[in-house]
Amino acid sequence: MEYDECSDSELFSLVCEENEDAKDVIYMKYKYIIDIVIKKYAFSAMKFGFEYKDLYQEALVGFTDAINSFKDDKNASLSTFITLCVDRRLQNTIKKAGRIKNKVFLDSLSLDHIYEQYEIPLKDVISDNSLNDPLVNMTKDEEFDELLNIIEKSLSSSEYEVYKLLINGLSYIEIANVLDKNPKQVDNAIQRIKNKIKIILKTRENS
Numbered sequence: 001m002e003y004d005e006c007s008d009s010e011l012f013s014l015v016c017e018e019n020e021d022a023k024d025v026i027y028m029k030y031k032y033i034i035d036i037v038i039k040k041y042a043f044s045a046m047k048f049g050f051e052y053k054d055l056y057q058e059a060l061v062g063f064t065d066a067i068n069s070f071k072d073d074k075n076a077s078l079s080t081f082i083t084l085c086v087d088r089r090l091q092n093t094i095k096k097a098g099r100i101k102n103k104v105f106l107d108s109l110s111l112d113h114i115y116e117q118y119e120i121p122l123k124d125v126i127s128d129n130s131l132n133d134p135l136v137n138m139t140k141d142e143e144f145d146e147l148l149n150i151i152e153k154s155l156s157s158s159e160y161e162v163y164k165l166l167i168n169g170l171s172y173i174e175i176a177n178v179l180d181k182n183p184k185q186v187d188n189a190i191q192r193i194k195n196k197i198k199i200i201l202k203t204r205e206n207s
Helices: 008-016 020-030 032-047 052-069 078-110 122-127 141-154 157-167 172-179 183-206
Strands: none
Touching: 008 020, 008 078, 020 052, 020 078, 032 052, 032 078, 052 078, 078 141, 078 157, 141 183, 157 172, 157 183, 172 183
């Protein structure tokens, strides 16, 4: 049987019967989708240290998920569904990486702060793996996203530009070069950003 001459519907029926050849044909037919979607996220991924092979691996997972969850009676075509699944996979992967970087940065602002609730620095609370640590609880997606929204609204547009570069590991000199600003201006902006975030964290702790 010439699988490459089969329609998507016929190939999908064979896939449902665990036909590996049919899966291979679908992959060869639609692998171009992976390259297209990866290009969409390449710049963002680079900022978070992803290599092409890492993105491709995540995209393959999305591709496989699409094949496993596709229903032939869906309104969307197989190619459209694969595109949606691969896109969603890469989007969530990069979003998670951004959340981790934000978490690391926010933790670094508060590690030496002595919280009255514990009467010890937060870094000591974390080292004990305390389940009551307010920043650990904050990592729940909804709560953490809410915190990031509060931070974004508290910063001016210029401060937010600096903040995004700062959490991606750039020094104030590098940020100054990227934004074409005086290093002293950037350093002052970073101090304002840190002070605003510390106030926000303290307010959330007391609420």
